[in-house]
Amino acid sequence: MNATGLSIRRLAAYQQYTAPLVILSETVRQTALPLQEAMVRESLARGMYVIAVCLEGLPSSDIRASPLFRLIDQRPTVESILSVQESSPSSSSYLLPGLLKRTDFARLQSEIEDHIRRAQEGGVAANGGGGGDSRTGVLVFVDSIDRLLRSSRVSTLALLRSIRGSMGNSIKSRLLIRFSCDAPVRYDSSQSKSAGVADSLYTANALCDLADAVVDVHPLDDLKTWMPGWYSDGNQPPFISLRDNDPRRGLVRLEHKRQSGKIGFEVATFEIDPQTRLPKFLAVDVSAGSQLPQHVVPASGSALAPQAGASSAPPQANTAATAAAAAAANTFNSTVVSQAQHASLQPSLDPAANLSFNLNLTDRQRRDKASVEMPYMDAQMASASGEPPSDSAGTVAGDILYQLDDEDDWDEDDPDDDLEI
Amino acid sequence: MGSYKTLSSSLNWPSGLGDQGTVTLVTSVGLGANDGTVLIPHFLTSAHEQKLPAILVSFTQTYNHYLHIMRKMGMAKTKFKFVNALATTMVGQKEGGLESLPLVTRPDYTLRRGEWSGFFQWLSDQTTIAATATATGAAAGAAEVEQGGVVLVVDGLCSLVDLGMDISEAVWFMDCCRRILGSKGRIVVGVLLDEFTEDLVRELVRKSHYYFGFTALVSGSSRDISGQVTVVPGQLYCQLQNLHNNSGGSGREFKPLVLHYCVSDTNVQFFSPGQSHIVL
Numbered sequence: 001m002n003a004t005g006l007s008i009r010r011l012a013a014y015q016q017y018t019a020p021l022v023i024l025s026e027t028v029r030q031t032a033l034p035l036q037e038a039m040v041r042e043s044l045a046r047g048m049y050v051i052a053v054c055l056e057g058l059p060s061s062d063i064r065a066s067p068l069f070r071l072i073d074q075r076p077t078v079e080s081i082l083s084v085q086e087s088s089p090s091s092s093s094y095l096l097p098g099l100l101k102r103t104d105f106a107r108l109q110s111e112i113e114d115h116i117r118r119a120q121e122g123g124v125a126a127n128g129g130g131g132g133d134s135r136t137g138v139l140v141f142v143d144s145i146d147r148l149l150r151s152s153r154v155s156t157l158a159l160l161r162s163i164r165g166s167m168g169n170s171i172k173s174r175l176l177i178r179f180s181c182d183a184p185v186r187y188d189s190s191q192s193k194s195a196g197v198a199d200s201l202y203t204a205n206a207l208c209d210l211a212d213a214v215v216d217v218h219p220l221d222d223l224k225t226w227m228p229g230w231y232s233d234g235n236q237p238p239f240i241s242l243r244d245n246d247p248r249r250g251l252v253r254l255e256h257k258r259q260s261g262k263i264g265f266e267v268a269t270f271e272i273d274p275q276t277r278l279p280k281f282l283a284v285d286v287s288a289g290s291q292l293p294q295h296v297v298p299a300s301g302s303a304l305a306p307q308a309g310a311s312s313a314p315p316q317a318n319t320a321a322t323a324a325a326a327a328a329a330n331t332f333n334s335t336v337v338s339q340a341q342h343a344s345l346q347p348s349l350d351p352a353a354n355l356s357f358n359l360n361l362t363d364r365q366r367r368d369k370a371s372v373e374m375p376y377m378d379a380q381m382a383s384a385s386g387e388p389p390s391d392s393a394g395t396v397a398g399d400i401l402y403q404l405d406d407e408d409d410w411d412e413d414d415p416d417d418d419l420e421i
Numbered sequence: 422m423g424s425y426k427t428l429s430s431s432l433n434w435p436s437g438l439g440d441q442g443t444v445t446l447v448t449s450v451g452l453g454a455n456d457g458t459v460l461i462p463h464f465l466t467s468a469h470e471q472k473l474p475a476i477l478v479s480f481t482q483t484y485n486h487y488l489h490i491m492r493k494m495g496m497a498k499t500k501f502k503f504v505n506a507l508a509t510t511m512v513g514q515k516e517g518g519l520e521s522l523p524l525v526t527r528p529d530y531t532l533r534r535g536e537w538s539g540f541f542q543w544l545s546d547q548t549t550i551a552a553t554a555t556a557t558g559a560a561a562g563a564a565e566v567e568q569g570g571v572v573l574v575v576d577g578l579c580s581l582v583d584l585g586m587d588i589s590e591a592v593w594f595m596d597c598c599r600r601i602l603g604s605k606g607r608i609v610v611g612v613l614l615d616e617f618t619e620d621l622v623r624e625l626v627r628k629s630h631y632y633f634g635f636t637a638l639v640s641g642s643s644r645d646i647s648g649q650v651t652v653v654p655g656q657l658y659c660q661l662q663n664l665h666n667n668s669g670g671s672g673r674e675f676k677p678l679v680l681h682y683c684v685s686d687t688n689v690q691f692f693s694p695g696q697s698h699i700v701l
Contacts, residue, residue: 028623031656037663056596056628060663081541081597144627150589180627183620239448239614240626240634240653242677247659277663356693 007266008254009281011213012039014046014137014174018259019212020167021160022174025181025204029244032178032217033143035252037063038272038279039176040141044068045278048137048172049119053112055147062277070115074108074147103148105155112140113166137172144178149203157206164210169259179207181216208255218251219244220269226286248272251284425463428691431678432652437467440661441570442604443630444595448614448622450636457611457635457650459682459689461574462491464609466499468572474551475501476529476544481577483507484528493687502529502547504540506577537594545601547571552605570605573598579612582621592624599628629655631675638681647684649694653677 010016024032037060043050044066051070052059063069119138140163142148148156160175167173181204208214221243224230249271256264268281352359361369404410429437439445445464447457461477468475477487484503491497505528532540548571555569575598581591599608610629614622626632634651654675661675682691 026656028626028656031627031659033656034659037659057657057660060660062663076597076600078545078600081600082538082545180623183623183627238634238636238651239450239619239622240632240651242651242653242679245626245632245654245656245658247654247662272659355695357695 006268006281006283007256007264008215008252008268008270011254011256012042012279012281014043014048014172016171017213017256018169018171019256020169020174021164021211022176022213022215023207023211024176024178025214025216026178027180027182027218029240030217030219030250031245031247032215034247034272035215035217035250035270035279036141036143036176036178038277040139041276042278043137043139043174046137046172048139049122051112051115051119051138051140053108053140053142055142056144059143070119072108072111072115074103103151103155105148105152105159109159109162112163116140116163116166137170137174138167139174139176140167141176142178144180146180146183153199153203153206157210160207160210177207177211179204211257213254213256216253216255218253219246220249220251223251223269223284223286226267228286248274252281425460425689425691428463428680429467431676431680431691431693433674433676436471437463438471438473438572438607439631440664441607443607443661444599444628444655444657445607445609445631445633446622446625446629446655447609447611447633448635449611450614450634457633458576459635459684460609460633461487461576461611462494462496462499463689464572464574465491465501466496469499469501473570473572474547474554475499475572475574476504476547477501477574477576478504478506478532479576480506480580494689495687504528504530504532506532537597541597541601544571544573544598548602548606570607571602572607572609573602574609574611576611577613578610578625579618579621582618588621588624591621592628595625595628627656630657630661631655645683646681649679649681650691651677651679 007017011019011022024036026032040050040052040059040063044063047068049068049070050063050066051072052063053072053074055074057075058064058071058073064071116138120136122136145156145160148159160177163175167175181200183200219241221241225232249269252268252270254264254266254268256266258264267284267286269284271280271282272278273280425437429435447460449457465475465477479487484505487503488497491499530540530543551571552569575595578591578595581594582588595608595610599606602608610625612618612622612625614634632651632653632655634653635648636651637648638646639649654677658675679694680691681694682689
């Protein structure tokens, strides 16, 4: 645990860390779309320009309504779908070449860089053209790069590299990508379908190598599998379980490559605030010896901050610096919540929690159950102590009483006597 | 409310359908009773009750198959258009071969290999007709007409993968349908989930708002329970949730749940685990 705060929290709040390329890696069990949109809202709240490259779908309406939002729409239009050329009926491919036409990467790159330049110039003009780094930050996010990868993996990686270069090393400029790491589809349709390492694994490695930070998003249920001492019961997990794809919360694992060359790893849970729709991050301790996820202690070393709105006096250990740090943290709205709230984020460990019928016992039922005397417990306890049971007739407790039949031939010899061991 | 009232109320779907502009994915593991096609009559009937045009595209069965099921379940009056996509499996089919069928069982459109553009154009026309009808109804002051939108039910999309089509092409088919239907339409896609179609299902989950997973009981077979269905949000549901928040909250929040179901000869019953009539 980072005693000075979560790295992913600072990353999302554009504090301290420079990360020009951030990849949100998702699986079919947990989407990164809520976290991506929450991070986009955070950028808009900080006055940054947001440029959306939409290849499959549009972002939420509240994001599109922002005056700082710019859209590069790469989705197929109805006219393009209806005007596609038909292929021969005997063709092995149903799909009509027009629908899978290659993306014009050069044009797309030019368009993105043009938007970035205009956004930055607009920020300078808004700030009066003053000295220093008065450029407004820019966030470019791509809803999903799967379609680009299918068109050309090499060109996609080159595009990301060039856009990342355009961002520079400003702390307020970022390229945010959402990538499906378990999509096994063949990327780069020009390649022949050959056996071997899955294309998605190769592509994931290439993207991780290029990125400055990789955020793996998992469902909260996966947390128990990361705890020491957890073992699978051998049953195949379901394709999707009841708590998957919860749009409000999940588990993230951050891999952050810093400019100093160090690589930091962090595990945290996130929750999307229903009111502000901004992300909140909570630390998770998965080290050996920990049984359950624990809270991180704030930098001040004081007790957990009370719930917002509670009329409790501040801890005596607070200093002015601590208060300033707390105020700075609160601007991101990622306060450390109370243990009750944190417990509500954890998946219930009680298997009888969400049933429609009652499996719990009343106090009287517990007493009756505890007072039940097992029929052979007396004999077993006596066997363990070497004393005969109270109702025995001279026999040793635990002995098996067997009456030989006439056909039985009891042999006292050891069957292993003939072995020359 | 649709034909399965318990299911609709459990999901908090008053109309029996998901929200407009959504994609619902229904997967089935194995054959027989674990078949998610039990939901097809529900969606078609719900659309009919809401006075919405419904289209059924089937890659696996003929029209008579669904007609027979609907009649047994007492839903014979449900009107919908049928697209025979089973013809895509046939090579060299003679033109006009379907003309010999009786009118009542003749499909409204036949989707043949390499003729998807014609289908998309037909679908676009149906969407335009539905939008026009909605505008006319609204102008006439008809309050009970929902705000347009075609309900498209696709059964057996995984058959395209079995025929050797690439997954991306099958997903593109659904993407194009969704683009054509627009923000008012609804799509329901039914696929079989096995080791050969798992990749396709993963892609479809990413593009869906609701996911219905029909599986067998974990504890084994049962005479009185045909299987269980797990209903969870799809990966696009968060955008729908944001839409509800932006509109002031319609109060209808989708609740993930697990239900058991029992398929009888003329009906399908859904109930909470442990609530079957045998237990009660």
